[in-house]
Amino acid sequence: xxxxxxxxxxxxxxxxxxxxxxxxxxxxxxxxxxxxxxxxxxxxxxxxxxxxxxxxxxxxxxxxxxxxxxxxxxxxxxxxxxxxxxxxxxxxxxxxxxxxxxxxxxxxxxxxxxxxxxxxxxxxxxxxxxxxxxxxxxxxxxxxxxxxxxxxxxxxxxxxxxxxx
Amino acid sequence: xxxxxxxxxxxxxxxxxxxxxxxxxxxxxxxxxxxxxxxxxxxxxxxxxxxxxxxxxxxxxxxxxxxxxxxxxxxxxxxxxxxxxxxxxxxxxxxxxxxxxxxxxxxxxxxxxxxxxxxxxxxxxxxxxxxxxxxxxxxxxxxxxxxxxxxxxxxxxxxxxxxxxxxxxxxxxxxxxxxxxxxxxxxxxxxxxxxxxxxxxxxxxxxxxxxxxxxxxxxxxxxxxxxxxxxxxxxxxxxxxxxxxxxxxxxxxxxxxxxxxxxxxxxxxxxxxxxxxxxxxxxxxxxxxxxxxxxxxxxxxxxxxxxxxxxxxxxxxxxxxxxxxxxxxxxxxxxxxxxxxxxxxxxxxxxxxxxxxxxxxxxxxxxxxxxxxxxxxxxxxxxxxxxxxxxxxxxxxxxxxxxxxxxxxxxxxxxxxxxxxxxxxxxxxxxxxxxxxxxxxxxxxxxxxxxxxxxxxxxxxxxxxxxxxxxxxxxxxxxxxxxxxxxxxxxxxxxxxxxxxxxxxx
Numbered sequence: 001x002x003x004x005x006x007x008x009x010x011x012x013x014x015x016x017x018x019x020x021x022x023x024x025x026x027x028x029x030x031x032x033x034x035x036x037x038x039x040x041x042x043x044x045x046x047x048x049x050x051x052x053x054x055x056x057x058x059x060x061x062x063x064x065x066x067x068x069x070x071x072x073x074x075x076x077x078x079x080x081x082x083x084x085x086x087x088x089x090x091x092x093x094x095x096x097x098x099x100x101x102x103x104x105x106x107x108x109x110x111x112x113x114x115x116x117x118x119x120x121x122x123x124x125x126x127x128x129x130x131x132x133x134x135x136x137x138x139x140x141x142x143x144x145x146x147x148x149x150x151x152x153x154x155x156x157x158x159x160x161x162x163x164x165x
Numbered sequence: 166x167x168x169x170x171x172x173x174x175x176x177x178x179x180x181x182x183x184x185x186x187x188x189x190x191x192x193x194x195x196x197x198x199x200x201x202x203x204x205x206x207x208x209x210x211x212x213x214x215x216x217x218x219x220x221x222x223x224x225x226x227x228x229x230x231x232x233x234x235x236x237x238x239x240x241x242x243x244x245x246x247x248x249x250x251x252x253x254x255x256x257x258x259x260x261x262x263x264x265x266x267x268x269x270x271x272x273x274x275x276x277x278x279x280x281x282x283x284x285x286x287x288x289x290x291x292x293x294x295x296x297x298x299x300x301x302x303x304x305x306x307x308x309x310x311x312x313x314x315x316x317x318x319x320x321x322x323x324x325x326x327x328x329x330x331x332x333x334x335x336x337x338x339x340x341x342x343x344x345x346x347x348x349x350x351x352x353x354x355x356x357x358x359x360x361x362x363x364x365x366x367x368x369x370x371x372x373x374x375x376x377x378x379x380x381x382x383x384x385x386x387x388x389x390x391x392x393x394x395x396x397x398x399x400x401x402x403x404x405x406x407x408x409x410x411x412x413x414x415x416x417x418x419x420x421x422x423x424x425x426x427x428x429x430x431x432x433x434x435x436x437x438x439x440x441x442x443x444x445x446x447x448x449x450x451x452x453x454x455x456x457x458x459x460x461x462x463x464x465x466x467x468x469x470x471x472x473x474x475x476x477x478x479x480x481x482x483x484x485x486x487x488x489x490x491x492x493x494x495x496x497x498x499x500x501x502x503x504x505x506x507x508x509x510x511x512x513x514x515x516x517x518x519x520x521x522x523x524x525x526x527x528x529x530x531x532x533x534x535x536x537x538x539x540x541x542x543x544x545x546x547x548x549x550x551x552x553x554x555x556x557x558x559x560x561x562x563x564x565x566x567x568x569x570x571x572x573x574x575x576x577x578x579x580x581x582x583x584x585x586x587x588x589x590x591x592x593x594x595x596x597x598x599x600x601x602x603x604x605x606x607x608x609x610x611x612x613x614x615x616x617x618x619x620x621x622x623x624x625x626x627x628x629x630x631x632x633x634x635x636x637x638x639x640x641x642x643x644x645x646x647x648x649x650x651x652x653x654x655x656x657x658x659x660x661x662x663x664x665x666x667x668x669x670x671x
Contacts, residue, residue: 004668006651008615011665081665088665096622098615102661105611129611130479132638133630136612 008098011081011088019140022120023071031063080138082149084156087127087136101136104160105129109153111146118143125150178244178255182315184285189236190229191281197225203376245311247325252292254309264309270294272454272480274323276447278316283445288319292326293480327435327449343474343494343505345426345440352496353419354412355465362418363411396555422446423495428505436476436509438493448490454479456609456635457590458493458506458513462600466496474502476509477605477636491636506604513604515592517583518653523624524582524644528575535571539564574598584642584653591631591657593642603640609633610658617647629654 035056042052073093081088087101110126117123123146128135141149201221208217235258243256253265275291282288290311314322374382390399424442431437434452439445455478462472474494481491489495494505506513543564546552552560578597585592591610594602614630621627627647631654632639642650655662 005648006655006666006668007648008651008665009667083664085664086661094619096617098665099612100614100662100665101612102658129632130634131611131632133612133614133632 008090011079011090013080014075015078015080015138015140016122016142016145017075018120018122018142020071020075022116022122022140023074024067025116027063027067027070031059031067035060035063078140082153087138087153089136089138099136101127101129103153103156106153106157109150109157111150113143123147125153127153176246176248178246179318181240181243181245181311182285182287182313182318183240184287185240185313186233186237188281188285188287188313190233193229193232197229201225207376245309247322252309252326254311266292266294266309268326271326272451272478274326274449276319276323277441277444278313279444282313286316287313288316289313290319290322292322323447323449327433327451339432339437340430341427342430342436342508343426343428343497343501345423345495345497347424349423349471349495349497350416350420352466352469352471353416355469355471356415356419356496357463357465358415358418359408359411359465361411362414363407366407366410366414400559419495422489426495428493428509430508436493450476450478450481454635455510455606456633457603457605458510459601459603459636460499460502460506460513462499462602464598464600467600470499471496472499472502473497474505474509475636477603477609477633477640479635481636510604510606511589512587513590513592515585515587517585517592517594518649520579520582520584520644521625521646523626525575525579527620527624527626527644528579529572532571532575536568539568539571582644584645584650586653586657591640593640595641595643605631605633605640607657609635613654613658613662614639615650615654621647627651631657 038052038056038059042049042056045052077091077093079090085103087099087103087106089099091097091099106127107130108126108128110128111123112126113123117140121143122140123143125138125141125146126135127137138146138149201224205214205217205221208220238258239256242258243254245252245254247253247268250268251265252268252271253263255261255263271292271294273293275293276288277291278288290313292309292311294308311319311322313319370383371380374380387399387403421442421444423440426438426440429437429439430452431449436450436452436455438448438450440447455476457477459475459477460472461475466472473492473496475491476493478491493509494502497505503513543560546560547557574597578595581594581596581600583592583594586607587604589606589608590604591607592602592604594600610631610633612632614632615627616630617627621644625647626644627650628644629642629650630639631641642653645653651662651666655666
């Protein structure tokens with residue numbers, strides 16, 4: 001007889017589909033940082049042109065391919081869930097990390113929105129506990145959904161007395 | 166003068182002790198002599214001693230004058246008071262700062278006095294709150310230091326600031342939990358301080374030689390010795406000599422830090438650690454903030470059957486290496502450490518669940534990588550250059566010893582791995598060069614972090630991190646069985662993990 005085996009189930013929700021273009025733009029920016037200077041130098045410095053343009057082209061091809069493919073995969077892997085008792089997230093594939101923060105121990109709930117995120121209508125919810133292990137972040141929620149969620153979390157945590165340590 | 170300030174609250178403002186100025190003046194005099202003499206000798210060897218003194222003495226006087234002047238203004242402008250709700254301090258010579266701590270948040274009061282301060286009957290008081298301050302630098306905002314007040318005033322402040330919770334406990338006086346014995350000093354030379362201090366001594370020799378413009382002298386002396394007595398004698402005796410030196414220094418440092426140590430439980434639920442030969446230190450810690458203990462056995466100390474006891478408490482950072490602030494009992498025989506741990510947090514004895522064999526395979530794999538790298542590092546120089554016999558032998562010997570150590574560490578760190586639940590605590594043991602067993606209060610766990618790398622997944626392993634507000638913020642059970650550890654976590658903190666796990670038949 002084999003004993004039943006316990007395993008983690010993935011969190012329920014995927015992030016908003018608009019994270020795909022947001023991640024893609026981030027990837028492209030990261031690609032442009034080495035490619036643009038290499039290309040400009042390559043055009044200016046004739047003797048070293050091949051040595052500068054070839055790596056630039058290689059990085060460009062790799063970066064564009066990654067920015068097309070990777071976000072689709074990330075979108076499938078990263079998940080989140082908020083229940084009445086806890087916040088639950090899963091990130092990473094090669095290094096998977098599940099994080100669980102109980103509602104009763106949450107100290108602050110913030111929403112943040114960078115300029116890129118704003119242009120896609122996305123927002124991040126940051127949930128901090130008293131631990132120095134770092135905040136639990138839900139990056140890439142619809143901005144209205146994010147503020148509604150933050151409000152709900154704040155209400156839930158306010159209802160529980162104590163200083164959450 | 167103080168009358169005007171009464172308006173804000175009934176409690177009058179107090180000032181720091183005037184004798185603090187004398188302490189500063191004497192201290193600066195010492196610094197000036199210590200720094201001035203080598204400079205005077207340095208200059209004096211050139212143009213002559215009188216000219217040197219003509220420069221150095223006024224220079225020293227100006228420096229002492231400036232520092233003492235600054236200090237006297239600081240002493241004059243610094244005021245503090247303890248009201249019903251807060252501790253407040255106003256200070257600042259150039260920039261005014263006003264610091265105010267809520268009394269109900271105060272978790273520790275730390276008294277220190279260096280020998281000079283002791284002569285004048287003074288002490289520094291450091292008041293700490295339980296705020297962990299996850300942002301960098303914010304811990305600073307949460308402490309308040311009175312530098313310095315009279316000894317009696319310091320004791321009064323300590324008693325008053327931690328009195329609030331004294332209600333329920335009977336006034337039956339202190340309870341002794343652990344007392345240090347001078348015999349425990351025999352563990353000091355086994356600590357990692359010994360090689361570190363030996364290394365520092367070598368550095369210091371070069372530094373001093375450099376000051377006198379003879380930077381190459383130590384190398385030359387060693388070269389002459391090698392010519393005379395042969396390389397192996399010099400290398401062997403040199404290492405032994407350095408280690409003996411390091412051991413003596415380590416003995417002196419730890420003896421100074423821990424002389425007269427005692428750990429008491431005071432009425433009102435505070436722990437108090439008192440220790441120190443020249444600089445007397447006293448740390449009071451509210452038990453309400455304690456979330457567990459950690460029994461730490463560094464390799465050298467462990468080989469002698471000893472360990473030390475650290476506390477896992479909110480507001481006491483333990484992650485800086487070398488900080489002994491969170492240490493309740495220094496290196497001592499394990500039974501004594503366990504007794505102290507039980508006196509602080511209750512029963513700690515339990516059988517640990519070993520981790521799967523694959524965890525050992527994982528460690529052996531790391532060791533194999535280390536051996537390959539070491540072998541390559543030892544071979545490459547031989548291929549590139551024609552090495553002298555001594556150097557070649559030394560490289561090979563070092564690589565072989567390091568490889569043996571890597572493999573031994575793999576077995577040993579696997580043997581260390583283990584976890585268990587007791588009625589109150591989650592227990593996790595890990596590590597080889599620094600084996601540590603943490604007993605973390607289950608009610609102090611404020612979340613889980615589970616991680617699994619691609620390699621761990623193939624081996625059916627998983628790492629569980631219990632996050633907490635205390636100590637270093639998270640304590641891990643590494644490389645446990647990926648199914649068993651989930652049951653373990655679900656049992657440790659009821660209802661937290663359960664909604665997120667599924668049970669499936671194999």
